[in-house]
Amino acid sequence: MSIKDIVIPPSRRKIGPAKSYNHIGKPMKRLEDPPLLTGTGQFIDDVVLPHMAHAAVLRSPLAHARIVKIDTSAAEALEGVVCVLTGEDVAKTNDPQFGSGNGIEQYCIAVGRVRHVGETVAAVVAESRYIAEDALELIEVDYEELPVIATVEQGIAATGDGILHPNHENGNIAFECNYDFGTVEEDFAAADHVIQRELRWGRTSGMPIETSGAVASYNPGRSKFEVYSNSSMYNYFGHGIAASLRVPPSKLNVIPVYAGGSFGSKMFAHKVPTLTATLARAAGRPVKFIEDRIDHMLSSDQHGPERVFDCSVAIKGGKMTSVKIKTVDDYGAYAQFGVGHHGNALSQVTGPYDIGSVRYDLKAVLTNKCQQGAYRGFGAEVSNFMIERLVDAAADELGEDRVEFRRRNLIPKEKFPHIIPTGNLYDSGDYQAVLAKALDKIGYDDFRAEQEAALKEGRYLGIGVATVQERSVFSATEYWMLERDPAFPLSSVPESVGITVDVSGKVVVDLHAPFWGNSPETVVGQVVAELLGVDPTDIIFTYADTDHGLPSAGPAGSRYTVMISGAVVGATEKLVTKMKRMAAVMMGTDEEDVDFRDGIFITRSGNRSKTIEEIATAAYNFRLDFPDSDDFSSGLTVQHVYDHPLTTMPADDRSHLGIFYPIMGHMCHVPVVEVDIETGSVKILRYVAVHDCGTVVNPLTLGGHVRGGTAQGIGSALYEKFCYDENGQFTNASFADYTIPSAYEMPPDIQIGHVETPSPYTEFGVKGAGEGGRMGAPPAVVAAVEDALKPLGVRIDEIPIGPSRLREIIRHSTGG
């Protein structure tokens, strides 16, 4: 098998891009904002249930230890304490957490052994959070310390008690694979240049300002849990929480609330809702548990990748032909989402370049750190950094301008749809246009003179150019396709919507994924308004819980706008069909004689019409005015489930991975920086970000995503890193020590530009854009810093490069 065998499925699109729209493409103010601005949005800590108790958790002070004995008697005796649970208690009522398997088991409270600092050792339920925290102080735990695996090297070398999960058959190797996609050896043998680099990507995390939390109750009469949670994929993986609680999915109702940011961290936050539900069942009353910031940093579900690379690129005649990538990933103590981060990386591993083959050797190692989860980019941001560093290095070693080298290697626009060596498809694009626009906006041609003049004054200015991919609309195959024999080859990634025209004629849209800082109401409002001719500000939104949920994977992998637009197109089509049928009867004519224009059902002659309100009144109240057929059943409610628009299975022999992330955005980020070589601090003077996300639904909210994501990317490049020392101690678990950018650190103006290359496979030609900024900023910023320090011979192969690290690099540079 080879990528030549991939048959591209035909487009299922119903509505192509139009020259102009009434609502799509307009910078509409967000519908979500008024409650948020007035302090009346309901977040998880705002939920209060009658007779509710409060939980706090005891966290392990050690990175790796056996739990010999836990004495909870003093804590239980404290006035106001309802109950105390340990791992031993949990093991009696629960099964392991979502993502457990292959002998790597995790519980919501550690059973028998702690594997990272901050892992939950016990939980207290009390009348108040204050009392619960008092009680934590009274719990006595005897630990037997085990060898600490603080690095991947130690993890690989470990034996005996240094093996984190004795039941896992490959020691501390969570996963290992070696893939050649295409003719790698031949391409390297034929190369006239081979450029090699060793790169390092530091561990960071989404760190939303709101932590994860849950409020749970258990009704023993109905054997049913109700859990309010700010976790996101409740209508996708919610059954995973039910499984941990040993109940069928229908015995767990997950109720969404507004989430105060996620960036992946709440994509499937499962430990907190599982623990809270477990505590509610044990306590016999509702329980609230909200992580504090330190809980969230130490033991959340979302630490990002921590990778080292040994990678090289083969070049023949100035064109890149092949890439060899050897990567070791520090997974932390448990596995979640299998090898999804690397499947994701392989969706765009060759970047926007016309590269014919790829080798990918992966070793994912278990260490005594918090597990990895999702963080904006889900692993693909790391491969963007890798390929861009390699491209810059190649241009430098060939003595060529980095932009010229890119121009020659970008995939030309006539080659789309384009299948890359791993099998993924790039649906469309115009990369030269994006690059040209970005360079024009920043004034690239004038910069060198400015740089030279500044250097004469002793100022180190630099410019960086990153041309990177922004894959969107994931297919679930990315979670498992690197395994030869997956236990659960999940391939469904649906999104759903329900639309009702109520008895008064108002449109009510039922969403099946939560608000988590994105703009679901605004985006859906614009699309519904476009299709039904109603005022978007007049639409009412509801969020379905799992009792009423339709299949939905929610906002992740930059999929929501594409997927919900598909669902809305399907649902409105059903709704308009029914209303048209009813309008025809009401106007005494045939269905074919009725047009639907701007929210009005009107006869071809134009002399009779019915409004949505009039049809709604009849549909709900006047059944006997219509024929006796199911086509006219009372009410106006439709639902539509929209499946992934373009995905195929991997080849059985894994010679390719199939199409799994095809709606391909692209961007060019260009920062201009000034480096203070005495202090190592970096100031970003100017910043341009040009994106191609296909048809833009709302430039205002898209701009917000681009700027916010860029801020996070700047954080990853310059300021943020979770630090574990040689004892596995987490040394910077606070916002004072883990420094996310403030307004000070941001460039004064991130100038945004768009090129619109509509996707041929999605409704209106929309592409996803939620993660873009963070996927582009790290390589761009690092390239700019390196450019600034070129006179000193500085080479940068890692992030983050905070001031002290940058000073170190400058000191050790050839010209420093």
Next chain:
Amino acid sequence: MAIKKHELSVEVNGRTVRAEVEPRMMLSDFLRHELGLTGTHVGCEHGVCGACNVMLNGRSARSCLTYAVQVDGAKIETVESLGTIDKLHPLQQAFWEKHGLQCGFCTPGMLISALELLEKNPKPTREEIVDHMSGNLCRCTGYQNIIDAVAYAAELMAEQANG
């Protein structure tokens, strides 16, 4: 181990509140859980993020680092004292117009900080706005639209004052 409670009298959003609280109760918890004013949010509980900012006697304060008993006799204003859905405060209007929020969790603290700035400095420069707002963390927006919103709010408030 019963903890002795202390009497407290405080003006919150123009209303006098009397309560008995444990000396260790944080002001953020008092506002949120005792008074039901859940607009004030708690992001870090160690005084860095500023989501919990409230006005305390006319100056912004971290309610997560302030004990409720410390505000006995004081005047507190929270986000709930600004505008309503039907009649937004110019700051709220400006944050809406300029897309100065995404998840909205940091927003109440941002609004309070911006209010403090504009009350003492109705015509701030961009640098002054950045300087003042840099004590509040936001993870969604990248700040640019927040800075724009505060500048725009200053214009709206000047128009109101003149108009």
